[in-house]
Amino acid sequence: MISRSTLLHLRIPFSLFLLPIFLFAWSISNNHFLGNVLLIFFIIHFLIYPASNGYNSYFDKDEGSIGALKNPPKVSKELYYTSLILDVLAIILGFLISWQFVLMIFIYGLVSKAYSHPIIRLKRWPLISWIIAGFFQGFFTFMACYMGINNYGFEVFSDKQILFPAVLSSLLLWGSYPMTQIYQHEEDLKRGDITISQKLGIRGTFHFTGIFFAFSSLGFFYFFKSNFGNSTALWFLAFMLPMVVYFGAWYIMVRRDEGNADFTNTMRLNLISSICFSLFFIWVTLENL
Secondary structure (H helix, E strand, O other), X not given: OOOHHHHHHHOHHHXXXXXXXXXXXXXXXXXXXXXXXXXXXXXHHHHHXXXXXXXXXXXXXXXXXXXXXXXXXXXXXXXXXXXXXXXXXXXXXXXXXXXXXXXXXXXXXHHHHHHHOOOOOHHHOHHHHHHHHHHHHHHHHHHHHHHHHXXXXXXXXXXXXXXXXXXXXXXXXXXXXXXXXXXXXXXXXXXXXXXXXXXXXXXXXXXXXXXXHHHHHXXXXXXXHHHHOHHHHHHHHHHHHHHHHHHHHHHHHHHHOHHHOOHHHHHHHHHHHHHHHHHHHHHHHHHOO
């Protein structure tokens, strides 16, 4: 049996905050192989992401709040081995999709380990870690999901119509990534890690995220307008409204007291954002089945 500590550090609920990337890839897919869809969903969100979360938690040994875990328990060697086992299971199951999909998730796993491993520890470099995290959790994951769902190979990397939404996925993550660090400044500094949110400051992080979200939203609006019509593009804006309202209200709270840039409000924004995007992409998928 897996210990409670290990199970908590896998942070499966936090993995579901990245669900919109998978759903985006599915929503614009030409081929809907349901078996592939369900298997890829399971591999990405219940094996790959938890393995990455657990591996990084093992080396970070956080004492303060981390994503979806307000009071993290102490880690053990079990967490390290469990994360590796999950990676192996993901690769084994991935061969039911394709060898190209396996190669993609294998590369993702290596990069995610470099994020916190003490020998490399990408977290020490704010700009590099920001670029890599946004690229691999956005563009790279989108392409892996799209390839697997449609039974395509690496030829999709030459399809400009697919590269554009993949880039939008990274723009979205590059905007939201600093916000996930906003309450961890002191904890990161204790370990000697410098994050992009620290560099930007609390208010600067809000401004940075707001600008990136505005640009990515314009990109999403253009993409859905061009490929699905005006109505779908306008529905995208409607689905995003709750997130925009919460972000604005939280920003006002932080302007009054920066102590409000805390774990609870950050997780609320992550949850609202994930729900808004997920519901929209599910709606698009159902409309185009």
